[in-house]
Amino acid sequence: MTDRTFYENLDAIDPLEPLRAEFHLPVDAIYLNGNSLGVMPLAAPVRAKHVMLQEWADDLTASWNKAQWSTLPLQLGNKIAPLAGVGPDEIVVCDSTSVNLYKVLYTAMDIMRRRAPEKRRIVSEKNSAPTDLYIAQTLCTQFGMTLDLVDSDTLHAAIDDHLAILLLTHVNYQTGAVHNMADLTARAHLHGALAVWDVCHSVGAIPIEFGRSDADFAVGCTYAYLNGGPGAPAFVWVHPRHVDQIAQPLAGWMGHAAPLAFDQQYQPAAGILRYLCGTPAILSMSVLESGLDVFHKAQGYGGMTEIHKKAQTLTSLFIQLVEKECAGSGLRLLSPRDPEQRASLVSLTHPSAAHAIIQALRARGVIGAYREPDILRFGFAPLYTRYTDVWDAVMQLKSVLTTLS
Amino acid sequence: MTDRTFYENLDAIDPLEPLRAEFHLPVDAIYLNGNSLGVMPLAAPVRAKHVMLQEWADDLTASWNKAQWSTLPLQLGNKIAPLAGVGPDEIVVCDSTSVNLYKVLYTAMDIMRRRAPEKRRIVSEKNSAPTDLYIAQTLCTQFGMTLDLVDSDTLHAAIDDHLAILLLTHVNYQTGAVHNMADLTARAHLHGALAVWDVCHSVGAIPIEFGRSDADFAVGCTYAYLNGGPGAPAFVWVHPRHVDQIAQPLAGWMGHAAPLAFDQQYQPAAGILRYLCGTPAILSMSVLESGLDVFHKAQGYGGMTEIHKKAQTLTSLFIQLVEKECAGSGLRLLSPRDPEQRASLVSLTHPSAAHAIIQALRARGVIGAYREPDILRFGFAPLYTRYTDVWDAVMQLKSVLTTLS
Known part of the structure; x- marks a missing residue:
């Protein structure tokens, strides 16, 4: 797990990988905030257009039954x-x-x-x-x-x-x-x-x-x-x-x-x-x-069992990689270390620069969230987050920390 | 007010007439149910698309501030x-x-x-x-x-x-x-x-x-x-x-x-x-x-004063025309006769055929609403309802009543 190839290989064998194509992902960004607002399914604007132009505009009150x-x-x-x-x-x-x-x-x-x-x-x-x-x-x-x-x-x-x-x-x-x-x-x-x-x-x-x-x-x-x-x-x-x-x-x-x-x-x-x-x-x-x-x-790809498994792997890899690559930076793990006691979210703390780190990451296209007073929060929604996103996010985090120190 | 020309002339001098173009109106229909669900403004699907594709899909949580x-x-x-x-x-x-x-x-x-x-x-x-x-x-x-x-x-x-x-x-x-x-x-x-x-x-x-x-x-x-x-x-x-x-x-x-x-x-x-x-x-x-x-x-076209005035005229004309053209049909006015005591809604009752009349009108493209036990309800939203809609609706109503008797 010490180079990007390891993560590329995990993506290549990820059974949930086909589902990523169901979503619009923000361009040039690694979105690790899906725990706050999930990304847009590609079917959603099609549905919205149908509700607007057919169900509302044309069919009006008849849609209570018809639609x-x-x-x-x-x-x-x-x-x-x-x-x-x-x-x-x-x-x-x-x-x-x-x-x-x-x-x-x-x-x-x-x-x-x-x-x-x-x-x-x-x-x-x-x-x-x-x-x-x-x-x-x-x-x-x-x-x-x-x-x-x-x-x-x-x-x-x-x-x-x-x-x-x-x-x-x-x-x-x-x-x-x-x-x-x-x-x-x-x-x-x-x-x-x-x-x-x-x-x-x-x-x-x-x-x-x-x-x-x-x-x-x-x-x-x-x-x-x-x-x-x-x-x-x-x-x-x-x-x-x-x-x-x-x-x-x-x-x-x-x-x-x-x-x-x-x-x-x-x-x-x-x-x-x-x-x-x-x-x-x-x-x-x-x-x-x-x-x-x-x-x-997703039921055809292993459903919640596979989603849960991927969440555990994504978050475990993120924790391990942060602790290895960002050792000595002041970052500490706030989330439980045991994957069984953790959902698809990893929170870290930083004693002085949590907000600055989140802002700097955002400028580099890695979207996490800051929470008072010292928390950095990263969500790993398994339906669309890649293993390479873990690697790339940590590399950016490491680079940001170097800039700060 | 005994022929369609009278209503065409009222439409021609209606100060609110330009606002009708702001809406998508259902094709081949006279929609008299805007009191239940208003029609779609043409700007609405444009806004919906922007919220979907820009604010949600691309900007995600940043939209809480940015948008x-x-x-x-x-x-x-x-x-x-x-x-x-x-x-x-x-x-x-x-x-x-x-x-x-x-x-x-x-x-x-x-x-x-x-x-x-x-x-x-x-x-x-x-x-x-x-x-x-x-x-x-x-x-x-x-x-x-x-x-x-x-x-x-x-x-x-x-x-x-x-x-x-x-x-x-x-x-x-x-x-x-x-x-x-x-x-x-x-x-x-x-x-x-x-x-x-x-x-x-x-x-x-x-x-x-x-x-x-x-x-x-x-x-x-x-x-x-x-x-x-x-x-x-x-x-x-x-x-x-x-x-x-x-x-x-x-x-x-x-x-x-x-x-x-x-x-x-x-x-x-x-x-x-x-x-x-x-x-x-x-x-x-x-x-x-x-x-x-x-x-x-609408404030540039007389605002609520003009909207209210048009509502009173639309509903008054509808009542007069129904009572003239559909006399003896069993239809009775349920709404107040005094326009000052009435909003832009006219309800009629029919002792035996209220539901059948509303259904027959709907088949002819005139959309009103039936309410238990004997009520026919017609809404006249002044922003998009024309005076000729009043004439056309009553002519259809008269024709439906002839078929029923």
């Missing part, structure tokens, strides 16, 4: 289902992750208030996605509950008989560290609590098993590894044991049992459809489908 | 402001109408619970948009309030000292009947209540004055008269006297005072920005701007 606008939330949910380990009609695509988290966390709190009103403790991780914590804070105030933020290494101990709800980001957005969904959910259940998962930073990057993990609720975004487009709508999943037991608070007309009956009285739809609220953003929803279709195609 | 994705919600809100009679930075575009109504109605209830906890009555109209009633029902349960649905003619009397919040759809989606926003708000304020308005069916159709009406909160959609595209994001306005007093419940990261600081603690942004929640659907948002830009251009 199946009405059923898009469930159709797209069914394309996410295989990536989340659930069956058909268990996921809908709608709204944003934050709005969907409000729906499910409210519902979880409502269940716990009925089931065990003495339990008022919500536990989450200090480094959870901030928006998850904001939504949780607001709902804790509404429900008279308290939000305890703990470090990752004290999480297990924090799951005790006082716990009402465990709310976790499956993969840490700063470090790429993965929580064990099945283990933590089992421990929460053992103590009579519910488990709510945010898979924004894991869906499409590592295999997810909502069903086998026996999770209670989950939300996730589609604009990162699923390549759905900027701000593409999010998704929501509720375990079938809960879904019909209770109504969610954002009771809009799209979640009504009969939206077109224009009843005055709210009557929630059966199943996950009740988690819909208002009229969906059809254009953003439609374009998202192109991203999901690449994952469908 | 000003970050400030789109406020930029677009500022383009709606002149249509709503408010100043700059008072409106944001985000989420759906239902989600935005949840935010403002929750906030209004929270204010009233502090200000006058004994007042627990919410009043709305029986024929309000169903989604408004659903959201209100859920929030009434949360806040221990009651929702009273009254008929339009008893609305005035229902505003008394027990009232906490008046929640009204400004223009009735079934009949086009307009409420007097200023009068009803003043009466609500006189009794110590707040007024929340849904302007989905009035914005872009008739002049709106949130400021001069002294309303408290408002929401509206952009996919109808504003021609923003299918399911385009909605907007939300909060009177400056309330906006900084209280946090709204959907406290997502986009409404944080410093979204990119990734604080663990929620701190609402100053002003209307705090009403943002999650990541916005950039593609749908961007395309919406093309619709708003036509309204900006």
Whole structure:
């Protein structure tokens, strides 16, 4: 692994290599920020044009049936289902992750208030996605509950008989560290609590098993590894044991049992459809489908198993190469070293020049991200990142570090 | 007005006529459903293509700054402001109408619970948009309030000292009947209540004055008269006297005072920005701007005053012509006869054949809408509907009625 040929050979035998041709990659750049915004599938602008010129411009309101606008939330949910380990009609695509988290966390709190009103403790991780914590804070105030933020290494101990709800980001957005969904959910259940998962930073990057993990609720975004487009709508999943037991608070007309009956009285739809609220953003929803279709195609190339394997290899090689080529530069690994505990993300820290390094890399066409106060973050989306990208990125990083010192 | 020439002459002198060229109109059709989904501005697919191929595909995350994705919600809100009679930075575009109504109605209830906890009555109209009633029902349960649905003619009397919040759809989606926003708000304020308005069916159709009406909160959609595209994001306005007093419940990261600081603690942004929640659907948002830009251009042709005048003339002529040409057919006027009490919508009823008539008209290229149980609804969006469309539509209607009898 000490010269580029090694990486070229890995690309040559990469079973996922044909899928790279499904995307538009930025010219003269190595894009290592797909964990923030995925690249554009080539089918996406074709779909966008069709929605604009045929479905909207020519067919107008007839498209609710003719182009199946009405059923898009469930159709797209069914394309996410295989990536989340659930069956058909268990996921809908709608709204944003934050709005969907409000729906499910409210519902979880409502269940716990009925089931065990003495339990008022919500536990989450200090480094959870901030928006998850904001939504949780607001709902804790509404429900008279308290939000305890703990470090990752004290999480297990924090799951005790006082716990009402465990709310976790499956993969840490700063470090790429993965929580064990099945283990933590089992421990929460053992103590009579519910488990709510945010898979924004894991869906499409590592295999997810909502069903086998026996999770209670989950939300996730589609604009990162699923390549759905900027701000593409999010998704929501509720375990079938809960879904019909209770109504969610954002009771809009799209979640009504009969939206077109224009009843005055709210009557929630059966199943996950009740988690819909208002009229969906059809254009953003439609374009998202192109991203999901690449994952469908990927099933013919080994699917999530192969994607996960490649993510582990890409990130392991990056870590090894950085530690070899940039030794003594002050860069330190923030992500877990064990590939099993890491999604397709590597974060490094630099005590003084993190921001400057990211900027200098960007000027050389290597796109990573800086995060306060000292973090350099690099995402390796396996569907379109090459092994040679790892080599080339580290060579640029090494060169930048030489310039700085 | 007894032959087509009269309508041709009106088209010839229509000051708004040049704006029709800004839109793609469906071929061989008279589209009278713009109150449900506006037609496509010709600039919209150009903008969509740019967002796809430049902002997303090539520039990726750099577009948050470079393409000003970050400030789109406020930029677009500022383009709606002149249509709503408010100043700059008072409106944001985000989420759906239902989600935005949840935010403002929750906030209004929270204010009233502090200000006058004994007042627990919410009043709305029986024929309000169903989604408004659903959201209100859920929030009434949360806040221990009651929702009273009254008929339009008893609305005035229902505003008394027990009232906490008046929640009204400004223009009735079934009949086009307009409420007097200023009068009803003043009466609500006189009794110590707040007024929340849904302007989905009035914005872009008739002049709106949130400021001069002294309303408290408002929401509206952009996919109808504003021609923003299918399911385009909605907007939300909060009177400056309330906006900084209280946090709204959907406290997502986009409404944080410093979204990119990734604080663990929620701190609402100053002003209307705090009403943002999650990541916005950039593609749908961007395309919406093309619709708003036509309204900006319309200011050079008389603006909302001329748009309103044309709406009144179009709908008045349609009513007169239907009553003359289709006399004895069983069709009856459901909309208010007084043009001052009507937005750009005419609803008729037919005792036995409403659905069949709408279907037959559609087969002949006249697109209206059927609503249960006996309503035929025709929208006349003044930016692109011609006076000759009124004549042609009624001639087709007359012919259809002859076939049916």
